[in-house]
Amino acid sequence: MLLQIPLDIPDVEIEKLDASTKKSFVITIVSTLKGTICKSCGKPIDKFYGYSKEITLRHLPILEKPVWLKIKPKRYQCPYCDNGPTTTQTCSWYDSKSPHTKAYEQWLLRELINSTITDVSMKRGIGEAAVEGIINRYIHQQVNWQAIKAIPLLGIDEIALKKGHKDFVVIVSAINEQGKKHILAVLPDRKKDTVKAFLAAIPPLQKATIQRVCVDMYEGYSNAVYETLPGVAVIVDRFHVAKNYRGCADKARKQEMHVLKKTLSDEKYAELKGVMWVFRKRWVDLTEEQQVPLLMLFRYSPLLKQVYIFREVMTSIFNRPLTKTQAVIELEAWIKQVQALGLSCFDSFVGTLRKWMNEISNYFIQRQSSGFVEGLNNKIKVIKRRCYGIYDLGRLFQHIWLDVEGRRLFGYA
């Protein structure tokens, strides 16, 4: 049984199909398009002047097999210019500088979304240098401001390029009113002056649309914003806050477990197996069975019970639809209670909360920002995992751009 598949290329005819190698299809085609534009005078010309040397272009695979197209580009001679120069015909479906059809390159770009060059290169049997060439042909290494109108909400976040490494690069992203995400920059370090220089260089038209900036609790970022974007609200998003107080609770658990290991019998200590995992969960998310070791832990360590409760109270404050003023009252009350109970494990968090109270409570003003920040943080987390080892900032920008915006452009919408 034979199957007919359209080649999906305009203005060509198939001359020959060679499927003899079994590993690939080689298709010889001819252009049915007549004429071209003279490269010297720009006039349309149609005096045929023979064929150029045959070129081979990689096209979309058929049944997982690579497809190669062979074509002899047509040449035309100009009757208007002196000496009658010849011009090779250009076709819309390939670029003379590339060894692939445009359809193939865009397919590969879709493959690259949420993937790495190495993965795509291996899976699709194409050299890494060729993949890089495609990326460079389609994706800028810097933001194209002309494509961006309004950026009401900015996000500044950092990623470490190597696990445990102190070298950070800073990702500046944005979202518009329609929820469309943009990557604006990958900055070489997290120094205040570096961030300031970028923010100051945002074109005035777009700069005037910035209303809020989400940052982690780091003065380099907040001060860069305060010094370059007066009147813009700085927000510390709840996920950075949560990381902080949840870390305090976890540290207390570790210390208490250490004590319990020494004071409890081996049998009793064994009953606490798996308690680390359940301690990190919300009470409502646990099954009755999972609650057992946690209740056991609370019996042995009343301190951890209080730590757990106050961690959850903090989360519930962020879940409630409070105004900024109400939120400040709630947060202050939490600090008072925690200190009255002597829960010193939260001391460092209390210090952070006091220092960043304004920016943290700004979160409550327009909570819709949280969705963006959450989405973006998740995205950046994924990117972080995949970007270890990419040191070229332009390349990094291209990758993040592909993940954040590429789906819209190359993806199947």
Ligand SMILES: [Zn+2]
């Ligand atoms: Zn001419």
